[in-house]
Amino acid sequence: MNPKVLKTYHLDEFNSFSLSSVAEYFCSICCSEDLRYALDFASRNNLDITILGEGTNVILNQKIPGLVLKIDIKGKTFKQEGQEIVVEVGAGESWPSLVDWTLGKSWYGLENLSLIPGTAGAAPIQNIGAFGVELSERLISVKAVFRATGETIEIGADECDFGYRHSRFKRNGAGTHVITAIKLRLYKQAKLNYSYPSLKQALLDKLGTMTDDNLSPRLISDTVKQLRQKNLPDPVHWPNAGSFFKNPIVDREHLNDLLASHPKLPYFPVADDLAKVPAAWMIDHCNFRGYKYKNVGVHKSHALVLVNYGSGSFSEIVELSDLIKNSVEKYFSVRLIIEPTLYGID
Ligand SMILES: Cc1cc2nc3c(=O)[nH]c(=O)nc-3n(C[C@H](O)[C@H](O)[C@H](O)COP(=O)(O)OP(=O)(O)OC[C@H]3O[C@@H](n4cnc5c(N)ncnc54)[C@H](O)[C@@H]3O)c2cc1C
CATH class of the missing domain: 3.90.78.10 (UDP-N-acetylenolpyruvoylglucosamine reductase, C-terminal domain)
Structure with missing residues (x-):
């Protein structure tokens, strides 16, 4: 069944800044077929496209002309390759839930990126990062529909032009690709990174001394969560979009x-x-x-x-x-x- 394209759709609950904003057209995308239909609808009606995940890194004006695609593609699959796990995640999966899910399976690598709000599909857009780790260090590839041709392509991490809060999908490249899934490489054996000063200090405060025995990915994740909850205003009480400016x-x-x-x-x-x-x-x-x-x-x-x-x-x-x-x-x-x-x- 084709997805519903809704007219004059309020986005107030779809942006963490809680700004009042109305999309001319809106469509929730749950699978590749939905996406194909919506892109075709936009091209037949000559509509611009705006892609939205959970809206935690956007500032929306009063009207969004054209068609807003809310990416809700779910699904997680994985395969083991020796000591490594390759996880493929639908773009609409929640990033913080994904991190918790991987830790629950004792697969490591995402612990420093705990509690970053948003979807998995948006994570490569600005190469999310926190506490000394960036997505680019764990990403194998993104699956995306290239809007200019309608082709589904897989783009390797080395082709994403990742930098600090940057990728080829941001700024000039914004909206050229609709990311439908991401592939990550995780590890059965933890490779802990606690060099980031505030994380290291918080761990020292908890443990006194740090040893291989008393450190674990779960402890790092819990500590990261505590630091984030202490330092960052919760958008539920203080609507915001996280860091508003990049560090120069x-x-x-x-x-x-x-x-x-x-x-x-x-x-x-x-x-x-x-x-x-x-x-x-x-x-x-x-x-x-x-x-x-x-x-x-x-x-x-x-x-x-x-x-x-x-x-x-x-x-x-x-x-x-x-x-x-x-x-x-x-x-x-x-x-x-x-x-x-x-x-x-x-
Ligand atoms: C309280 C708070 C804390 C935060 N902390 C951090 C942090 O520590 N580190 C960090 O890096 N970021 C942080 N952020 C920013 C935000 O969490 C990330 O940028 C996140 O990846 C945005 O996900 P989203 O689904 O909300 O994307 P959205 O805000 O919906 O979209 C962001 C951009 O990505 C594009 N986009 C979204 N999905 C897709 C897709 N499937 N295909 C193509 N384009 C897409 C959109 O068009 C838009 O340009 C924080 C935000 C908040 C509110």
């Missing part, structure tokens, strides 16, 4: 200039000549933490998270983000880049 990466010369005027600026080397500087630190230093602007604001305990106080709008968020960007640029000569993707019109 600057070259050595720029870093030296910044350190000359701001000796306490933290930084993390990412390559020989490049360092990542925390956007939150800079935003905090521009006195935006806890700042309220109309019906939106910067969360009081996390300067990187913009929140909707209830009746906030797309334009208020954009205005606030411009205020922050201009202030940070003036003070630090760094232009912040917005992490979520903006969609729609007034």
Whole structure:
């Protein structure tokens, strides 16, 4: 049976910023046939397409012209290859549930990525990452429909142009492919990564000393969850889209200039000549933490998270983000880049 294409569909519950937004057309995609039908519907009616997972990394304007495809493709399969497990997951599966499911099966590799909201299919879009691990380190390939030709293709991780919160599917490549599944490589033998400073400290606080015997993927996952729950505002109470800005990466010369005027600026080397500087630190230093602007604001305990106080709008968020960007640029000569993707019109 063909999926229903619904007209004038409210998306308020499909974006974690709780913005009021209406799709011209909306279709829930549960399988490849649904997708084929919906893409054909869009092309017959000359409609633009917007792809949506759980809406935790989008900022939606009042109207989304064209057809919104909500990706609800479920299913998990796996095969064992020696000490490794190859897991194939439908794009509409919940990412945090997937992480818990793999840990429940004693398959390791995703523990640092616990509790990141959203769908599995959206995970490659910005190469989700947390606590020192990025999806690209576990991804084998994505299965996708290439919209220009309608072909179903498999794209290897090495062809995804992954970087920090970046892939070929973001920015210029946004919407060119509809991801239907992802394939991950996990391990029966844990290879723990607890080098990320706040994770390491939290583990030390719990354990006193860390040994091979008292560390486990489950403990890392639990600790990551506790840190996230403590530090990040829950979108249920404080509608938000996680980190609103990417952490800027600057070259050595720029870093030296910044350190000359701001000796306490933290930084993390990412390559020989490049360092990542925390956007939150800079935003905090521009006195935006806890700042309220109309019906939106910067969360009081996390300067990187913009929140909707209830009746906030797309334009208020954009205005606030411009205020922050201009202030940070003036003070630090760094232009912040917005992490979520903006969609729609007034
Ligand atoms: C509280 C909170 C904490 C967060 N913490 C982190 C974090 O620690 N690390 C991190 O990396 N991110 C984090 N995020 C961001 C977000 O969780 C991820 O980006 C997540 O992958 C988005 O999934 P989604 O299904 O909600 O995607 P959506 O928000 O629905 O979509 C995001 C983008 O992906 C595209 N897209 C979605 N599904 C598909 C598909 N199947 N095919 C093609 N394109 C698609 C959309 O068009 C859109 O451009 C956080 C967000 C919140 C709200």
